[in-house]
Amino acid sequence: MYPDHTPRPPTERAVEVHQPTPLPPAVAAPAPVVAVQPGSVPAVASIVLPDGRVVTGYAINPAQPEPVTAKPPVSRAAVNVALGGVGFLAVCGGLILLTSFIAALTAFITQLITLAAVVFGGWIAVQVFSANRHQGGTTVNIRKAVIKRNHFHG
Structure with missing residues (x-):
C-alpha cells in the first residue's frame, strides 16, 4: 500500500525508509598530564596553506638514524694478506x-x-821421480849407436 492507503500493483515492493538515530556525545576522559622538561618542549610552527588557512602544530624532529659502528680504516682481510706477505x-x-x-x-x-x-798429485809425482834416483840402477849413456839388422851395437 501507498502512504495514501491505496493498493499497490503486484509487481512493486514496499520501500522502507530508516532514519539514523543520533548517538549521544561520549564524555571523553581527560588526557593524562605528562611532566615535560622545560628545555625539551618543541617549538610551535605555523604553516599558511595556499587557500589561506593556517595550520599550527608542533615541529617534529626527523628521526635520527642509528649511529653506524665505526669501521676500522683497514679491513681485516687486508691485514691478513699483508701479514701473509710479510x-x-x-x-x-x-x-x-x-x-x-x-x-x-x-x-x-x-x-x-x-x-x-x-x-x-804432487806427492805422487815426487814419489815417481824420486824412485828412479834412489834405486841403484845402471845408467847407460848412448853417444853413438849403430843399428844393423835389428841388432844393437854400442
Missing part, C-alpha cells in the same frame, strides 16, 4: 740465505777437493 718474505729471505750457504759450502768443498788433488 711471512712469505721472511721465508724467502731465509731460503735465499740457505741457498747462499749451500752455494758457499759447495764452493768450499770443491776447493778442498782441488787442493787435495793437487797435493796428492
Whole structure:
C-alpha cells in the first residue's frame, strides 16, 4: 500500500525508509598530564596553506638514524694478506740465505777437493821421480849407436 492507503500493483515492493538515530556525545576522559622538561618542549610552527588557512602544530624532529659502528680504516682481510706477505718474505729471505750457504759450502768443498788433488798429485809425482834416483840402477849413456839388422851395437 501507498502512504495514501491505496493498493499497490503486484509487481512493486514496499520501500522502507530508516532514519539514523543520533548517538549521544561520549564524555571523553581527560588526557593524562605528562611532566615535560622545560628545555625539551618543541617549538610551535605555523604553516599558511595556499587557500589561506593556517595550520599550527608542533615541529617534529626527523628521526635520527642509528649511529653506524665505526669501521676500522683497514679491513681485516687486508691485514691478513699483508701479514701473509710479510711471512712469505721472511721465508724467502731465509731460503735465499740457505741457498747462499749451500752455494758457499759447495764452493768450499770443491776447493778442498782441488787442493787435495793437487797435493796428492804432487806427492805422487815426487814419489815417481824420486824412485828412479834412489834405486841403484845402471845408467847407460848412448853417444853413438849403430843399428844393423835389428841388432844393437854400442
